[in-house]
Amino acid sequence: MQIKSFIVTLVAGSLAFASCNTFKTSKSDLKTLADSTAYAIGTQFGTQLNKGLPTAPGGKNLNHDIILAAFNEALRGKEPKIPLEKLQKVTESYFMKAQAVESTENLKAGKKFLDENAKKSGVKTTASGLQYEVIKEGNGSKPIPTDTVKVNYKGTTIEGKVFDSSEGKEPAKFPLNQVIPAWTEGLQLMTVGSKYKLYVPAALGYGERSMGTEIKPNSVLIFEVELLEIKK
Numbered sequence: 001m002q003i004k005s006f007i008v009t010l011v012a013g014s015l016a017f018a019s020c021n022t023f024k025t026s027k028s029d030l031k032t033l034a035d036s037t038a039y040a041i042g043t044q045f046g047t048q049l050n051k052g053l054p055t056a057p058g059g060k061n062l063n064h065d066i067i068l069a070a071f072n073e074a075l076r077g078k079e080p081k082i083p084l085e086k087l088q089k090v091t092e093s094y095f096m097k098a099q100a101v102e103s104t105e106n107l108k109a110g111k112k113f114l115d116e117n118a119k120k121s122g123v124k125t126t127a128s129g130l131q132y133e134v135i136k137e138g139n140g141s142k143p144i145p146t147d148t149v150k151v152n153y154k155g156t157t158i159e160g161k162v163f164d165s166s167e168g169k170e171p172a173k174f175p176l177n178q179v180i181p182a183w184t185e186g187l188q189l190m191t192v193g194s195k196y197k198l199y200v201p202a203a204l205g206y207g208e209r210s211m212g213t214e215i216k217p218n219s220v221l222i223f224e225v226e227l228l229e230i231k232k
Contacts, residue, residue: 058098106220114220117131129204132196138195141191145177148174149227149229151227152171153172157219180200182198187225187227195225198224200220
């Protein structure tokens, strides 16, 4: 999640977080349409915050009681302890530092994983640092970067969490020169009918970018890829 977009979610979501936890509203308290609307708005924002906060860099370290207290003070028009014009700067500074720490930790964890994985039987390492393992070898032709390929795939983190998959969907189709470097390189090693497992260093994946909630900055990723077809 990008820092600025998370800040927007955090500010908006704190409204419902406070509503759900402070006022202890139950369905029996919703006597009017206005009550129900207020509850609905609170629930929507609260759900956003509940999803975004734990997955943001440093989000788990934020004190919920302080979030609630600040919300209640603002709602009652009290003078904030931090001037309004400095709020965004404070928040951005915190999340940027937390993201830097997370990136460093992911680099160390990724290096350790790849160093150990390279020693396993059947795992090969290319000059770029990409590691791969042949699950099934096909006998068709190999693609070149300007080809469009058709594949089945599954992507996981080194912890084993699936973040993307074609399972239950139509196979994916894409130009080979318009994906992450690891895919461009790795699929050129494969013949049609092959199935490989690619172990992707951060530099050949998404680098310092986070993608969704599962792919953190500087993450090593694992893809199982089956090459079904090549279109010139």
